Every structure is written in structure tokens, then in C-alpha cells.
Amino acid sequence: MTGAGPRVVVIAGTATEIGKTWVTCRLAECLCAQGVRVAARKPAQSFNPGATTDADLLARATGDTPEQVCPPHRWYEAAMAPFMAADLLGRAPVLLDHLLDELVWPPEVHIGLLEPAGGVRSPITHDNADTVDLARAVAAHHVVLVADAGLGTLNAVRLSLDSLEGFDVTVFLNRYDATDELHRRNHTWLDANLAEPVVTSVADLALRLTT
Secondary structure, eight states: OOSSOOEEEEEEESSTTSSHHHHHHHHHHHHHHTTOOEEEEOSOEEOOTTSOOHHHHHHHHHSOOHHHHSOGGGEESSSSOHHHHHHHHTOOOOOHHHHHHTOOOOTTOSEEEEOOSSSTTOOOSTTOOOHHHHHHHTTOSEEEEEEESSTTHHHHHHHHHHHTTTSOEEEEEETOOTTOHHHHHHHHHHHHHOSSOEEOSHHHHHHHHHO
16 A cells, blocks of 8 residues: 555444445545545455446546556456455465555545445454454544344444454444334444444534544
């Protein structure tokens, strides 16, 4: 990772397919609309062949190219953990130090949104680095923990927060529906029992990162 760089915000998830990329894109758009210069980076991505990739979506939201968001040699055409996909495809090992060396932020960027693969403790690399290790390595200014609003989220959020101890964390309840009784009760319980703030709108999340 070169230069002093921006304030890095890691977009973590309680699980895979929890909506990290959607949140990252909407957050980038919201910040850009406020005049904040934003870039998004995904150190490695795996996907089904022919599918629109996370790098494609993040590039559209930020104005970068997909190749700037994620280096082309870190695109793995197999929907599994990047290190597993690399093995399946006969590619070189994925190591944390290599991902860090490849992480480049434009000099004019204020906030860098960094989206790892998988859940908080999902290994990304052959040396068993996960989102927590990556966040530590980049000295993350903030971590956004994306969680589902429905059944099982109390356990998933609490376990994930245990792993993120020491970071400045905001919990984002994704797909929140204020008309859903369970969603409301989960939000109320988390808000009352966590030390970390819990938000349900991208605008409130952007406010947390800019004040």
C-alpha cells in the first residue's frame, strides 16, 4: 500500500451474500453526492463466470474502472473463497502481504472503502488472513459491519463484534423493513444492548463517517 492514503473504511459482513457490495456502492454514491472524494477497492474477488462482478458494481458507483477496483490477476472465476478459487484455477497463492502491496489509493481520495470477501472470519488468503487481519494491516479508520435485519442477526452481530474488538465499528442492518415486527425488535434490542451504534439507512451511515 503506497502513500499516506485516505481514511480507510472496511466494509465487513456477518456472512457472505449479506449485501456488502450493495452497501458499499450506495455509501459511495451518498458520499460523492456530498462532495466527498471516494474510492472503493476489493483486494480479491471470486465469481461465477459470466456474472457481473463486485468490481464492476463498485466501479460504476465510484467512477473508477473495474481493474482499478480489483487487480485483474485477483479475479477468480469460481464462486468460493479467493484462496480456494486460486487453487482450483491453478493460480498463484493468495497472500496477505501481496494484497497489501497491490492496494493503491488515488492521491486525491478522502475516504477509501475497502471490501474484503466473505464474512468477518472467512479466510481470504493461503496464510489464513481474514477481514480482521486486513483491517488491522491497513489501520482501518472505521469498520462497517453489514448484517441482515432478520432472524439470526443477534447472534451473528455479537459474534462478529467480538472479532472486531478494538475497532471503531458501526453496525448496518441491511434490507431493514420498518413494517417487519422482527426487524424492528432486532433493531431495538441491538440499539439498547450494544456499545456500537446501529443504523438502518445509508444516509445515517454516511453521517457517521463524516462527522
